[in-house]
Amino acid sequence: MQNTELRIHPRDQHNISRKAISPNALRVLYRLKDAGFGAYLVGGAVRDLLIGIQPKDFDVATDATPEQVKHLFRNCRLIGRRFRLAHVIFGREIVEVATFRANSDDGSGDRELENGRLVRDNVYGTIEEDAVRRDFTANALYYAIEDFSVRDYVGGFEDVAQRRLRLIGDPEARYREDPVRMLRAVRLAAKLGFEIDAASADPIPRLAPLVVDAPPARLFDECLKLFLAGHAEQSFLGLEGHGLLPVLFPETATALAAADGGRSREMLLQAMRNTDRRIAEDKPVTPAFLFAALLWPAYRRELETLRGQGMELLAAQQRAADRVTLHQAQRIALPRRFSTPMEEIWLLQSRFPLRQRKRVFRLLAHPRFRAAYDFLELRCIESPELADEVAFWREAQGLPPEQLADRLGPPRRGSKSSAATAAADADGNAGEASATKRKRRRRRRKSAAAAPDKGE
Structure with a gap:
């Protein structure tokens, strides 16, 4: 277990101002405090504010139980079975409130592990225990509304100052507990411009195959965060450098490893740069185009194989598109609303x-x-x-x-x-x-209303 040592950084030792915090998050913090509970801004918001990034979300940690939070806020709903949380809703903004979690099982059955993976975690504890169970030290910082200090139990304040991403606890055990943390490490390093601590980076290539056990729908969500949040190029390079690209995109990785894969790789990197630029300019981006680029080397390789077997061009194009999409969907759940236009982009190239x-x-x-x-x-x-x-x-x-x-x-x-x-x-x-497009849209809407696809 990670040792904890509380270090309190008062207001004059950090740059976090209440002016940069969502007014709704401040309302939640103050109401919890006034009701006698501990109330802290926590996680990515504290980290981002320290390095001068305006957070998109503000999460709160408290010693109040979800039921006690709901009692304080009429605009609150409780969600989740694996992780019981309170969502306090202010129009379009949701302030997520989590009760401090313990880092051990109290025998109640509210904390379950399967093959070393945490599948249920609703055993409540202290702020020290809550800090230890978080993933990275940079995400285990607590901004206290009572005195505007930043409280650090695991050395995260210094790691943020050094722009270092470090796992809390034994890296191998933490990755086995949740393999998607390896993708999260790459994503956060790309987003923040941090370097992954050597001890946290070393196990990733060896443990990368564990990622395939994560649900394909969850991996799709992680890919959107990796590639559609303004740091796609660095995320791609991070996946390559840590041996995760063959796990997420096996056929693309195989194609890029071929003798003529250099230009295909440069094409991919340019697609990432274009995506990052569009996001920076607040222009729309679509997963369909992004995945068309990511899977193009695999499609092109499959098409060449089928043509080499004597298949007619149009049939080979459709077969290659279908095969690549089907194989990739077994790893990442790419919804049809994105896979269909992706294939159309490919098939139109021959025209x-x-x-x-x-x-x-x-x-x-x-x-x-x-x-x-x-x-x-x-x-x-x-x-x-x-x-x-x-x-x-x-x-x-x-x-x-x-x-x-x-x-x-x-x-x-x-x-x-x-x-x-x-x-x-x-x-x-x-x-x-x-007209055809409108007709197809009407037909899809009718079908969706009859049987909604919860997977999307």
């Missing part, structure tokens, strides 16, 4: 070299055209010979339909003959695609 007038207008009217075109641009890193295609389609998007029709030359014999009818054909294709 870019076709520049017949009708095909061009149909592709421009396709609802996934823009995403597929952006992906084509990305592929230029892997295949520089695509530059001519990118230039053509970039220009095609900017031209009026009549001018584009003239640029494409006269139609084939028996086809529509004028630029105006070509433009009308383009508009018709766009309308048809939109």
Whole structure:
């Protein structure tokens, strides 16, 4: 068990100001304090405030039980069976309130481990015990509303100052307790610019295979946090460096390890940089495009294998997309609302070299055209010979339909003959695609209402 030694850092020794704390979180803290309970801002919010990052969430720790918290707040609901928590709801903001957890079993059955993994933890204890059971020292800091001090039981204050990520307790035991902590270590190091302590980093490559035992839905959520929170590139490099990439994306890792995988890797890194830049600019991002990039090396490798076996191109493309998606879903539960557009982005790539007038207008009217075109641009890193295609389609998007029709030359014999009818054909294709999209949406909504998919 980790030894604890309380170190109190008064207000003049840290930079946390109540002005930077959510007013709703302050309401929760003060009401708990006024009711005679201990009340502390805890975890990532304290850590982030210390290094000058504005937290998105504010969590509270207290010695009040969930039922006592609910009694104090009419706008409170209790959630969870594995970890009983109180959520105090202020419109869209939720302040999560957790009761101090003990680090040992009291025999009540409220703390369960299976094969060394914690599956239930509702034995309440002291603040010292609560600090020890947290994952990283940087997350075990408590901001006390009573005197505005930061209380540190495991050396987290110094680790934050040194930008060091260190596990509390024996690293191997903590990873076995919850293997997803290895992904969390990589993610936090990427987000914060911290270095993972050597003792905490060393077991990761050896224990990485344990991650596959986590539920695929949980791994999908972790991937969103890794790649869609503004630090995708560093997260990817961290997964590579600690031997976790083959666990999360085995077929992609195999493809990247091949002799020609260097350009594919650079393409992936550029996709991550683009995602990070869009998030920094507050632009929308979608998991579909991200996973299209992450799994592209696997798709391309599978496609080449099927073509080498003599399979016709269109059939090989669909088979490769289906196989890669199915295999990946066994590891990470990628919902269909993301996997379907991901596959469409892949399959549309083979239509870019076709520049017949009708095909061009149909592709421009396709609802996934823009995403597929952006992906084509990305592929230029892997295949520089695509530059001519990118230039053509970039220009095609900017031209009026009549001018584009003239640029494409006269139609084939028996086809529509004028630029105006070509433009009308383009508009018709766009309308048809939109109608089809609306029809599909209505059908999906009806199906979802009949049988909601709780896994998503």
